[in-house]
Amino acid sequence: xxxxxxxxxxxxxxxxxxxxxxxxxxxxxxxxxxxxxxxxxxxxxxxxxxxxxxxxxxxxxxxxxxxxxxxxxxxxxxxxxxxxxxxxxxxxxxxxxxxxxxxxxxxxxxxxxxxxxxxxxxxxxxxxxxxxxxxxxxxxxxxxxxxxxxxxxxxxxxxxxxxxxxxxxxxxxxxxxxxxxxxxxxxxxxxxxxxxxxxxxxx
Numbered sequence: 001x002x003x004x005x006x007x008x009x010x011x012x013x014x015x016x017x018x019x020x021x022x023x024x025x026x027x028x029x030x031x032x033x034x035x036x037x038x039x040x041x042x043x044x045x046x047x048x049x050x051x052x053x054x055x056x057x058x059x060x061x062x063x064x065x066x067x068x069x070x071x072x073x074x075x076x077x078x079x080x081x082x083x084x085x086x087x088x089x090x091x092x093x094x095x096x097x098x099x100x101x102x103x104x105x106x107x108x109x110x111x112x113x114x115x116x117x118x119x120x121x122x123x124x125x126x127x128x129x130x131x132x133x134x135x136x137x138x139x140x141x142x143x144x145x146x147x148x149x150x151x152x153x154x155x156x157x158x159x160x161x162x163x164x165x166x167x168x169x170x171x172x173x174x175x176x177x178x179x180x181x182x183x184x185x186x187x188x189x190x191x192x193x194x195x196x197x198x199x200x201x202x203x
Contacts, residue, residue, distance in 0.1 A: 013049045015082050018090045024048060025075055025094030030102075036071045038133035041140065050078065053144035065177060071095065149191040150184065158184050 015021045024043065031039045037060070044051050051059065063073035072092060079091030113119050145155045161180050165171045 012052060012055075015050070015087070018083060018086060021079055021083065021087055022090050022094040025091045026098050028071075029095045029099045032071070038137040040071055040074065041137050044078075050082075053141055054147060057141055057144050065181070148188075150188045151191070154184075154187060 015024065028036070028039055028043045031043075040060075041056055045053055045056050059074055059077055060070065063070045063077065066073045072095060075091035075095055076088045079087035079089070081087075083090075110119075145152055148155055150158075158180055162176055165176045165180060166173070
């Protein structure tokens with residue numbers, strides 16, 4: 001028996017102005033230390049509600065396979081989507097202006113204390129926090145995979161295959177993208193075809 005599931009799309013907000021874009025991405029950048037995926041998901045999905053969880057997964061996936069930093073690619077995509085070229089430029093400016101000034105100031109002061117064991121220990125501790133934030137974000141986003149056309153089992157298998165290729169076999173990212181990413185795209189396309197056919201109006 002075929003069951004049709006209808007889900008209401010979440011009501012999403014949008015930036016109100018170029019200044020809103022600038023300050024939103026500035027705040028996002030100032031909270032990031034190392035990886036910013038967790039902060040990006042919290043700000044854009046949970047607080048700003050500019051993206052749904054499913055939309056964030058899709059946009060972040062595209063941002064990851066494009067050249068350059070993931071969050072910069074995402075900022076360009078969102079800025080352009082909402083306010084065109086100006087929005088893309090303003091979003092990127094928001095990511096870089098204040099962090100650049102802070103990093104320059106810290107670099108000047110850090111040079112004199114970087115050799116201290118206490119400072120080195122603090123930096124390693126920050127690395128653990130970043131890893132925990134990324135893992136927590138991944139757990140938050142897992143429910144969004146329930147609606148993925150490939151199916152939950154395939155999503156889990158793709159995740160495990162990616163982990164094994166990178167951690168166990170230590171493949172370069174480009175080969176993981178070509179193999180696991182390519183197979184994932186083909187499988188998703190294959191699953192989407194019957195859905196597309198079913199949605200076409202009957203003459």
